[in-house]
Amino acid sequence: ETAVFQTPNYHVTQVGNEVSFNCKQTLGHDTMYWYKQDSKKLLKIMFSYNNKQLIVNETVPRRFSPQSSDKAHLNLRIKSVEPEDSAVYLCASSHQRTEVFFGKGTRLTVV
Amino acid sequence: GQQVQQSPASLVLQEGENAELQCNFSTSLNSMQWFYQRPGGSLVSLFYNPSGTKHSGRLTSTTVIKERRSSLHISSSQTTDSGTYLCALRLSGSFNKLTFGAGTRLAVCP
Numbered sequence A: 001e002t003a004v005f006q007t008p009n010y011h012v013t014q015v016g017n018e019v020s021f022n023c024k025q026t027l028g029h030d031t032m033y034w035y036k037q038d039s040k041k042l043l044k045i046m047f048s049y050n051n052k053q054l055i056v057n058e059t060v061p062r063r064f065s066p067q068s069s070d071k072a073h074l075n076l077r078i079k080s081v082e083p084e085d086s087a088v089y090l091c092a093s094s095h096q097r098t099e100v101f102f103g104k105g106t107r108l109t110v111v
Numbered sequence B: 001g002q003q004v005q006q007s008p009a010s011l012v013l014q015e016g017e018n019a020e021l022q023c024n025f026s027t028s029l030n031s032m033q034w035f036y037q038r039p040g041g042s043l044v045s046l047f048y049n050p051s052g053t054k055h056s057g058r059l060t061s062t063t064v065i066k067e068r069r070s071s072l073h074i075s076s077s078q079t080t081d082s083g084t085y086l087c088a089l090r091l092s093g094s095f096n097k098l099t100f101g102a103g104t105r106l107a108v109c110p
Helices: none
Strands: A004-007 A010-013 A019-025 A031-037 A043-050 A053-057 A064-070 A073-078 A087-094 A100-102 A106-110 B004-007 B010-014 B019-025 B029-037 B043-048 B052-056 B059-064 B069-074 B083-091 B094-100 B104-109
Touching: A004 A087, A010 A019, A019 A031, A019 A087, A019 A106, A031 A073, A031 B094, A043 A064, A043 A073, A043 B094, A053 B094, A073 A087, A100 B043, B004 B083, B010 B019, B019 B029, B019 B083, B019 B104, B029 B069, B043 B052, B043 B059, B069 B083
Parallel strands: A010 A106, B010 B104
Antiparallel strands: A004 A019, A019 A073, A031 A043, A031 A087, A043 A053, A064 A073, A087 A100, A087 A106, B004 B019, B019 B069, B029 B043, B029 B083, B052 B059, B059 B069, B083 B094, B083 B104
């Protein structure tokens, strides 16, 4: 079964730590995204890559950095987490600008 | 103002009733999708519907570009339909990302 896979499912960490989330898609898509879903369930784009090239970089704190090794992988690193980073981080992929498919998300709790 | 507005914000139905969820947008669009999300669950794509009408079981999606709106109709609702319904669009000037509405929270009571 092909899909968008995210690890870990959950992560609890302390303020100031570094965390890294992984995302892999097996759909053969060329575009991948990271979205953040806050406590009010609002979804906001963070980054988008097309063929390993960054094409969308919304206004997010500099401690967030995406990492793309190939078209099928897009990781997200947070250098020094803060309490407001607690959220669900959703990875997604699409073929260019067509239908978007999401992973199950990584829930981050910062204590 | 908000580029994508969904209504109603929340809705309570008795099992068997129908529902009409609305999504209005302020600029032209390239494509739109409807998603379903259970509490704590992942986003499931219901429809990829840039224009016209599509059907899937008890669900119907209709997008009217000229009127800048899309609707999701749920017929004969079931308790398992409870959750949040989100519309998301690729809008003019930002085609490289989906812009989401705030969602409609649906509760279907037995």
